[in-house]
Amino acid sequence: MKALAKTKPEPGLWMERRAVPEIGPDDVLIRIRKTGICGTDIHIWNWDDWAARTVPVGLVTGHEFAGEIVEIGRNVEGLAIGQRCSGEGHLIGRQSRQSRAGKFHLDPATRGIGVNEQGAFAEYLRLPAFNVVPLPDAIDDEIGAILDPLGNAVHTALSFDLVGEDVLITGAGPIGIMAAAVARHVGARHVVITDVNPARLELAAQVADVVPVDVTKENLADVKARLKMTEGFDVGMEMSGNQAALDQMVEAMVMGGRIAMLGIPPGKSPVDWSRIVFKAITIKGVYGREIFETWYKMIAMLENGLDVRKVITHRFGVDAFRDGFMAMKSGQSGKVVLDWT
Numbered sequence: 001m002k003a004l005a006k007t008k009p010e011p012g013l014w015m016e017r018r019a020v021p022e023i024g025p026d027d028v029l030i031r032i033r034k035t036g037i038c039g040t041d042i043h044i045w046n047w048d049d050w051a052a053r054t055v056p057v058g059l060v061t062g063h064e065f066a067g068e069i070v071e072i073g074r075n076v077e078g079l080a081i082g083q084r085c086s087g088e089g090h091l092i093g094r095q096s097r098q099s100r101a102g103k104f105h106l107d108p109a110t111r112g113i114g115v116n117e118q119g120a121f122a123e124y125l126r127l128p129a130f131n132v133v134p135l136p137d138a139i140d141d142e143i144g145a146i147l148d149p150l151g152n153a154v155h156t157a158l159s160f161d162l163v164g165e166d167v168l169i170t171g172a173g174p175i176g177i178m179a180a181a182v183a184r185h186v187g188a189r190h191v192v193i194t195d196v197n198p199a200r201l202e203l204a205a206q207v208a209d210v211v212p213v214d215v216t217k218e219n220l221a222d223v224k225a226r227l228k229m230t231e232g233f234d235v236g237m238e239m240s241g242n243q244a245a246l247d248q249m250v251e252a253m254v255m256g257g258r259i260a261m262l263g264i265p266p267g268k269s270p271v272d273w274s275r276i277v278f279k280a281i282t283i284k285g286v287y288g289r290e291i292f293e294t295w296y297k298m299i300a301m302l303e304n305g306l307d308v309r310k311v312i313t314h315r316f317g318v319d320a321f322r323d324g325f326m327a328m329k330s331g332q333s334g335k336v337v338l339d340w341t
């Protein structure tokens with residue numbers, strides 16, 4: 001089969017011929033149809049310090065996918081050949097206290113497909129049946145291929161009650177934009193999204209009914225005045241990984257505000273703790289998606305009018321994967337989807 005692998009410890013990914021994976025009794029084999037390129041894949045392409053420390057050379061990359069089940073292990077029940085599916089890319093252990101309590105997304109032994117284990121940028125993927133998420137007809141393959149990052153957005157957005165609340169999202173990357181759409185869908189009042197990249201803010205405004213703010217041109221105090229907000233944002237979602245964005249968020253929050261942090265700062269970054277203490281702010285770190293509660297909720301939302309399709313700005317056949325990665329690296333794209341059929 002064709003597979004996109006990290007063949008050499010240097011920038012790039014290479015299309016190779018690999019054997020189709022053999023499945024175990026608890027696995028399924030998925031014929032991949034569409035995959036999404038993630039920021040994580042860009043780190044792996046660039047071979048930065050994190051990637052060099054984490055990703056074994058030779059690995060087939062990719063973790064955002066949709067496809068069809070073509071083979072089933074002998075212990076697997078409840079799935080059938082021909083079933084369209086996506087799936088959770090975090091392979092969990094069953095030994096930890098959290099896992100045994102059913103909090104699978106908090107298992108410290110989690111391994112990621114396309115990061116630690118063979119990934120989805122291939123014609124076929126082996127996946128534990130446990131991780132499979134069947135797709136209803138209402139969710140086509142390209143939306144199926146971005147459920148992983150949509151799940152990050154949904155999990156972050158549902159961290160706190162948003163109904164009637166004023167919400168600030170810092171970072172209009174694909175995940176920030178989708179989180180804005182989710183906040184709207186579940187009934188937030190004002191949804192303000194910031195970035196320093198005008199193309200990203202334009203895209204945000206196309207995907208969701210948001211107030212886009214270029215923080216190089218306008219400050220959040222003026223935005224609050226413009227929206228006639230007397231105090232501050234009730235809920236913040238940090239989705240840039242940028243120190244300045246977090247500082248601006250803390251400043252713009254209401255007393256007792258709640259912040260969900262998905263963005264990953266590049267290293268240790270200073271925080272003005274006294275500001276957080278005196279504003280009585282709650283901060284929650286968010287990792288991945290809830291397995292499988294986030295999947296149920298996002299599929300229900302997609303079936304009930306949540307529309308994030310416009311966040312997909314580029315589509316390529318898989319042989320043009322380089323163009324897809326370059327589009328992602330340009331900062332001018334939303335999600336980029338590769339077609340493996």
Ligand code: NAD
Pocket residue numbers: 038039152170171172173174175176194195196197200215239240241242244245261262263264265286287288
């Ligand atoms: P992205 O890099 O595409 O988007 C980040 C955006 O932040 C960019 O558009 C960038 O221009 C913007 N930005 C930079 N400086 C800013 C500033 N000062 N103010 C406002 N915006 C600013 O990333 P993404 O794929 O949308 O992911 C969002 C974040 O979530 C990233 O940090 C990513 O690493 C992280 N992430 C975390 C998890 C997790 O499980 N915690 C999972 C996926 C992604």
Ligand code: ZN
Pocket residue numbers: 038039040063064148149
């Ligand atoms: Zn991803």
